[in-house]
Amino acid sequence: MSQLTESHTPAPPTPPAPPSRVDGEPRNDRPIRQRRIAPEMVAELGGSAVSALAMVWLVFNLSGVSAPLGFGFCWLAAFLTVYGLLCWRRHGVVAMKDRLATVAIWVGALLAFIPLVAVISYVVLKGARAVFSDFPHFFYADFSNYTLSAPTSAVGAGAAIVGTVEQVGLATIITVPLGMLTATYVVDHRNFFSRVVSHVVDAMSGSPAIIAGLFVYLLWVVPHHQTGKSGLAAALALSVMMLPIVTRAAQEVIAIVPGSLREASLALGSPQWRSVLRVILPTARVGLVTAVILGVARIAGETAPVLFVAGGSPNYNWNPFSGQQDDLPLRVYQMIFQAGGNARNDAWGVSFVLVLVVLTLFLLARLIGASGPGRSLAPWRVLRRGPQRSGR
Amino acid sequence: MTTIDRLQARDTGDPSPPFGEPGVGTEPSSLLATNVSAWFGNNKVLERVSLSMEPGKVTALIGPSGCGKSTFLRILNRMHELIPSAALAGSVVLDGVDVYGPELRVTETRLRIGMVFQRANPFPSMTIAQNVLSGLRLSGTKVANPDALVQECLERAGLWRETRNRLNESGAALSGGQLQRLCIARALAVRPRVLLMDEPCSALDPISTSVIEDTIRELCTDVTIVVVTHNMQQAQRVSHNCALFLVDGEGMPGHIVETGPTDQVFNDPVDPRTSDYVHGRFG
């Protein structure tokens, strides 16, 4: 603003009274920063909040009502009213609307945030006690010592962790090639069949999880009689869940690879499959890895598909191909329905471990998703990534 | 400047790697297009174009936009058929072999007839060196001495001096002109016999343009070059032969109005429309 005025006036050599605002100032430019949060605004907000709180508290106390939720809502309403009146008196109607809208948006965002924080912190609070009372023990012990009266320190989620890791790993191995191939096909070939495939993928991603379990139960477990219940069966059910997630995400990522790269590779005499393998997929690599990890994080906590195909087992079973296997969501499910004792506590502990596993996967996804093109995706590189080297 | 660097590099006896194996050979080929017509859907965009591109010569295609120069170029190395609605008629013969016939596979045709696009399109997932070698990897060709090949191709594309110390970095940090020369190096690495260039300098500054023109002039002893350009001076500077494409009116297919040695097309044209076009009187 002041720069503009300055450049328009033809450099007056200290004239007596030009209407310019830069008049008395030195000719150095000063950056103008819009203060995002003015102290005045903070005072208005804080004042309104406090006065609204006082008012509502007074009313509730006098009438002897005790209703925390209602208290919260009344406070919010009173706050908005007081703040709106204040802004209207001090800044006018337009400013009032603007401020009220801003506050409403913030409040809405915070309200939406509450359930998320509540769920996570509740699990952490409840579960941490079980997990950290005897620290590493809970991570490697299994449930073979479980009795009705056994303390939480006698059991652990070790067997369930092994099961989850193996089942999710197997599901990933099955899903990733299939998902990548499907996505590539659907993006590269625009014809009737590819549209059918695309719609089927969409429909699959909306199908209930229990159906995936039922599907594998009928097609795999029943034909193998009771020996069919195994980690592999669970992995198959999880694959049914994961395939559409990975395919959908990969489709989006592959579709934004510029067509010019595809042309460039074909013009070099490449067969189409090599062009896909060496140019298109590597170009989309970062997005593809994120897609896979999001799929993994999503299925790691699924209970319904594994409910009647994994079998569950209190003991370690390292072999996913034979014998029943435990996993984390299934163990939580089973412990919740145990009568009395420490079962609930144990369930909280296992839930906590599950949240840890999923959280780790999400963090990994964020880390990898943040890397630019041409960057290595090897985890050790991602983790100790220095300042960007290529962009000078 | 870069050219001089390159000449010096040769004089001081930089070991010039043996010129052979990958791709198909060292001799430039002749390319003959006969009665080529092209359609997009029901829209005919090229009408019976015949053009002989002589071995070891630079042929320039000039003409206003939309008259089918790119389409013609893409027909020469079978890129045209990648567009679903596209169709064509006529024949294209490379050294006596019909590129649309059964003797040559599509991939083989494209390996022999390389292409450089209007917008530089290096592979972002690869380093500079990998970009140069990408054609070999993509066509499944083994190469005995990749480092020497990288150096040779970058030298021939006039990019060696600028990139020799960062071959293993991403190509993303190069300038527009350098990226285009990287694409030329990439196209050269498979040792094509013909190189098609579709307005290779249209997005570049004058200095990068002159470097690429130097490159074209030097390359033409090894490869037959066909270059599309909107720049009349450039056509005169780099080409031996010249073909002018025009359309007669809205919605009409493009066709060749005049072809011949560049000198003749520019200074002593047969068709009056040629003289009008090259002197900027229309189009």
Ligand SMILES: Nc1ncnc2c1ncn2[C@@H]1O[C@H](COP(=O)(O)OP(=O)(O)O)[C@@H](O)[C@H]1O
């Ligand atoms: N992919 C396409 N689909 C449909 N029409 C196209 C396509 N590409 C080019 N055309 C049409 O073909 C004609 C010739 O285009 P082009 O060969 O790109 O011309 P030039 O390169 O000489 O500017 C134009 O009329 C253009 O609209």
Ligand SMILES: [Mg+2]
């Ligand atoms: Mg064009």
